[in-house]
Amino acid sequence: TITKHLQDCIWLASSSQAKPHTNPLRCSTGNTVIIKSVHHFRLHNERDILTRFQDRTAFPRPLLDEIIEPNDAPAIVLKYLQDHLLNGSSSRKLTKPEIKYVAKRVLQALDVLHRDGFVHTDIKPDNILVNYSSGGDETIRFTDIQLADCGNTVPATSGHAKDGDLIGAPIWRSPEAQLRISWGTPTDIWSFGAMLITLIYGEDFFIFKPDVPADHEEYEMKILARQCQFFGPFPVSYQEIAPVATLHVLMQVMRSLGGKQRPFARISEAEVSKEDKEFIIKIMKLDPRERPSAQELLDDEWFQST
Template sequence: MSSPPIHIGQVLRGRLGNYAIAMKIQETVWFAKSHNDSQVIVKSVTGHLGIENEQDVLKRFRSRAPYRPLIDEIEDPAQPTTIVLKHLDDQLLDASVKKTLNRKEIKYVSRRVLEALSILHKDGYVHTDVKLDNIFINYEEDDGNDDVRFSDVELGDFETLMDLPWNTATNIWSFGTSDFNIFRPKTARPKDEDYRLEMLKSQFRYFGPWPGKIREILDEVTIMSLLKFLGLIPPSTMSPFRYVTEREVVKEDKEFIPKIMQMDWRDRPAAKQLLEDKWFLA
């Protein structure tokens, strides 16, 4: 017999403490208050292995990298699998909409995300959804220094897979599209249904077309899908990244970004290599 859905006011009993549900924020995510009155995040879903997968991954990589940590595991009710996560102030998506990230913030976020991916990739795992709203931040207390607004940056939403059908290079592309402001589409807002498609078009305008050698690693169905996608982008709108001026993108960024945004995934550097790039010193 399955347990009834989680509801506001319900008290969940974990291995380490109790948690009172305060507010639903997504279909499977709630704000809650712990027994010591601190705010936490509760995630729970019936009939889906995603939460169990996230629980297992967070336990495996506990304290090894900047991931939003697992705080507790709910024992009552025993089903469905329910986990308690650290609460952070905001998603990077919302923070970047409120105020565009400056270069120091981009580098700070980039290092933290790449550190998380590097450790994940070393063990043969791939994060399936690296994007701005899966990067969580705490704001720095106001000390008069506005260079970097964030005190913590942690990667979350850990549905992961072993290295197929996604691969580690997919995470590198997603990292590049998330951290740099130049790919934000001007025709759609982050909450719009077509936002991700418009962002993909923007990326292709800068870094397309796919090199001919991509046919070595793609089947015909995928190639036909890519050709259909190409039909959505008028050739007159293509804007090769090499022609971007330093007034638009500073020299160091212009050298670093193309290393990440390789259309053929085999040409992209690993997270560990990117962490050693001179860009972080510029």
């Protein structure tokens, strides 16, 4: 039963009675679920990605069922979670244990995708879904953390990746994707790092958000400038991965800073702890080839301390 239209092509529903196409073990009576329905390749792609990976890790939001009606758009039934992390972190800053709890589960989901050569392409807080614990005295207020919106997940060997197709939201997008050069699994690692910075700071802080509106002609260039300002300069090694025209753009970006660098490494420990800062710096490498893998980050000592 459809109970609410959430946004374009997405509905909240209750599986109040079994239908011939439902799996009663997965979609039990009274469960609240999400239904996505549209004639679009992204829906089929999300179904295929979840079918491939959800039995190998608990951290993508699972596919519960598929609805196929002759005269209607195809639909998939997904697990319902109460909120997303952008709301969760805006309403109350995450504690250090909560940040690590979230980070570990996102990396575990990415590790499974990346091992098979797939790129999520849209890692950001509003694509990390959460359920809240019911009690008030838990150290961590989340009971579930799951990665959503796998409709744009593609192989790193695909034409989309090799051609540098534009992906994700600009403030979370990696430098190589921003520059429209080839990207792969490291682009997810950059986006994860940008998200982690937001979680550490809280209060709707977005480190790469420029001082102009999103429709401004220099919006994306200013994001590149902020990436360079905090984690630059762009290394000489970019000559190996970027065409000459792109290198000219990078030179223009670096000149626009006029020496106004704000290295993340120099941020005070009153602002970001030493261990958090060291972990972030390992992740936020402008050259994608220098970024650690999801598994390497999971093995990092950052996860060993509380």
